[in-house]
Amino acid sequence: MGNGNQNQIGNRNLVAVLAEGNATGHNGNQIRCYNCRGMGHFARDCDVRPRRRDAAYLQTQLLITQKEEAGIQL
Numbered sequence: 755m756g757n758g759n760q761n762q763i764g765n766r767n768l769v770a771v772l773a774e775g776n777a778t779g780h781n782g783n784q785i786r787c788y789n790c791r792g793m794g795h796f797a798r799d800c801d802v803r804p805r806r807r808d809a810a811y812l813q814t815q816l817l818i819t820q821k822e823e824a825g826i827q828l
Contacts, residue, residue, distance in 0.1 A: 787799075787800050789802055789804050789805075790802040
């Protein structure tokens with residue numbers, strides 16, 4: 755476990771920020787879902803469908819990043 759903070763990025767869906775928790779080390783109100791950004795559950799337990807990352811989405815993200823790097827305020 756380490757020092758109480760643990761990142762679990764194996765499936766790129768979740769990160770748990772742990773404080774003083776229960777016997778398993780989890781403090782349920784500090785766990786954030788990377789699927790819906792909700793608090794208190796992991797992405798694997800999320801009821802919301804994951805966002806689709808198709809070509810249009812990726813193109814939009816690329817353009818946003820390029821404009822930010824060029825210093826253009828959005």
